[in-house]
Amino acid sequence: MKPLTVLKIGGKLVESESELNEVLQQFSKINHTKILVHGGGKMATEICERLGIPPKMVNGRRITDEKTLKVVTMVYAGWTNKLIVSQLQKIKTQxxxxxxxxxxxxxxxxxxxxxxxxxxxxxIQKVNVEGLNKWLLDGITPVFCAITHDGNGQLLNTNADTIATSLASALSSKYHVRLNFCFEKEGVLANTADDTSVFRMIQYDNFSKLQKQGIIKGGMIPKMENAFQALVAGVNEVKICGILGINSDKGTHFYL
Amino acid sequence: MKPLTVLKIGGKLVESESELNEVLQQFSKINHTKILVHGGGKMATEICERLGIPPKMVNGRRITDEKTLKVVTMVYAGWTNKLIVSQLQKIKTQxxxxxxxxxxxxxxxxxxxxxxxxxxxxxIQKVNVEGLNKWLLDGITPVFCAITHDGNGQLLNTNADTIATSLASALSSKYHVRLNFCFEKEGVLANTADDTSVFRMIQYDNFSKLQKQGIIKGGMIPKMENAFQALVAGVNEVKICGILGINSDKGTHFYL
Incomplete structure (x- = not known):
């Protein structure tokens, strides 16, 4: 099967223009079919604050009321998405x-x-695989923001890691899929105070053990749950990495 | 040649959800190839104000500084565009x-x-006609917001009437193109205080005369310049109309 890379970028990588440029340069160098999925960074939170919409978070997840939905749609689908698309067009990625x-x-x-x-x-309930694959076969590089809809006129805020996982899983029937969750660290760290303590690989057996030991915690848990879910769904290669891992073997690889 | 309708909607029609729904219902009833182009309404101005970005207008046109560009991209490409797309999906328009x-x-x-x-x-310098036509042939209904780019990573704010004119003109080599500028009145009014005083048709010869007489003024002048430009470029039918004109002969028709 032909290779496909789904690259999810988030956190500080979409907040700083210089980091974003570096990520997009690396992404554009992937010379096979590819999809980019981006989070929104903290810009949505900042704009909510400036508009007087108080942020509501529970367990690290945003509660999306009607006003917040407007702001995240504006920021994710509007500014961040179009900024990324225009930057990729600049470096000749369609x-x-x-x-x-x-x-x-x-x-x-x-x-x-x-x-x-x-x-x-x-x-997420369903990815339009056939529709999406048409664009891919036509040489288009889709750039997904973290907004979905219910088919009944309602836009919805959806976690970007989950979107990347769903797209990668849905396309695994047609491609050899590599799913990379890319963020500001070089992988999953054994010691969050030491950026060089990157796990080379994590097997599913060790996942709950690492959680019990308190080594894996917070936002890393749902990210790793997505990683293992993708493998179960048939995605061929899954890793969490930094910019250096986009076009190299660097990062934390996951195995069932 | 196969028919194609380019419908531009703006002003109050995109500001009120009930009017927007009515427009989209009418738009979805057009049973041939179609493109929607939307302005942003006053939401961008409101958000600029709430974010403390003072509006700058000269001759009825917005001056787009860096902060304003961010806001218009968020509002036009983000909220308004995705709201329209999700509403059209609801009524089974792809x-x-x-x-x-x-x-x-x-x-x-x-x-x-x-x-x-x-x-x-x-x-506007160039419309990607071949790319756009591929999606049209594939049954996609494109919904354009009023944001363009320079190919060098810079997003740009572009008048929605001009975008509609450029798209209609570019596609006139492939389709019999009908271009409708749809707004809150039923057409060009001979007397702005009388909503029923709609011109049935305006020929180019009369355009400068009507301006000199002060009957056509303000924002209607560039709109009508776009209308005539489109005819010169080969667009087959051009009119300015209200919601009732989308699927009827109502509105002001333009002729060279």
């Missing part, structure tokens, strides 16, 4: 921006209210 | 949002500084 609503690419469902009401948060 | 940067669809050039420095305002 990029095209997508939310899940565009071409009905990612259908999601508003998260049902149990203990917590996450507001307009979307859980 | 819509897809575009800025000029996406797929390099509209290349523009930063307006050169003569008497007035318009800032990051873009004058």
């Amino acid at each position: 990029a095209m921006g997508f939310s899940g609503a565009d071409g009905n690419m990612i259908l999601a469902k508003k998260r049902s209210v149990k203990e917590i009401d996450y507001g307009f948060a979307g859980d | 819509a897809m949002g575009f800025s000029g940067a996406d797929g390099n669809m509209i290349l523009a050039k930063k307006r050169s500084v003569k008497e007035i420095d318009y800032g990051f305002a873009g004058d």
